[in-house]
Amino acid sequence: MTVGGVPGRPPRQSVREYVAATLRAALIAGELVPGQVYSAPTLATQLGVSATPVREAMLDLVRDGMVDVAPNTGFRVTEVTAAELDHIAEIRLLLEVPIMGEIAAAVSAERDVQLELLRPLVDSMIDTAQRQDLTNYLNTDTTFHTQFLALHGNDELVTTVRRLRDRSRLDGLRSVAEAGDLVESTREHYAMIDAALSHDRTAMEQLMREHIGHVRTDWAAPPASAPHSNQRKTVQ
Structure with a gap:
């Protein structure tokens, strides 16, 4: 490796x-x-x-x-079995969709300042997605989502979501990055910030359903024709 x-x-x-x-x-x-x-x-x-x-x-x-x-x-x-990953995604949907909706619905000048501070994280994710640096991409992605959820003020929720993310497996993420599609998915993070700044709960909840859905669809596993995963041994 x-x-x-x-x-x-x-x-x-x-x-x-x-x-x-x-x-x-x-x-x-x-x-x-x-x-x-x-x-x-x-x-x-x-x-x-x-x-x-x-x-x-x-x-x-x-x-x-x-x-x-x-x-x-x-x-x-x-x-980690497919069933376990399905359960993790289900729990994340139950937790993150309504909470992110509440964050979007809230009105606070201080919150808006904190939201704007998340944009450089998305900029960094775009850069690492373009370079196919998946390890640093996921580190920044976790930082973005946990800081966003922290605006709700529930530390236990943030800890729970972080643990659920740690247990996820995104074996198809490299294929998505190599196909040039990861950058477009990453832009959804800008849309989350904009939805919160616009206080659009409905848009935020729909964004989160789609975003978490990536975990069990196009990010979940490499194509059947791809080399066996044991051939991928690079830590970036």
Whole structure:
């Protein structure tokens, strides 16, 4: 497995936070393959860090059920069934659609300022989508959605949604990016900001249904003719 395009860590972000976020995003994107065993030293070399924060991050992922310990070898990525992914998407629809609708319906000058601060995140997502840098794309995507949901003021909701996102698998995302379609899907994030600024609850709820729907449709799995996922071993 080789690393392609790993950027420098953001200012003030600890090595452990950087490693944990990168590995979680790589798991979600399918860059770390279910059933494959990865060693901490190998991952550390590719990420340009020591093995210690990688082991710590992987043990966190073990506790979250995203990887298992493979004795004397490393960590094995766990499988997530189609039924489990359907359940995750269903819960996200039940939580995020009405909450995002409430955020859109709210009237607050301070909230509007916070919404405008989300636009640079979308700009960054457009850039990483164009470069097909899926790991950093998903990191920024998670930041966008959790910061947006945080405007509702319920920290438990944000934590729950973040955990649900971590358990998702988007094995088809690379195919979407390679086809040039990921940028267009990413523009939906601009539309979410605009819907909230316009206080358009109906538009926001429809946007969220469609957006979460990507998780179980075009982002869910590679085409049947695509190479087997075990051939994709790049952490970006």
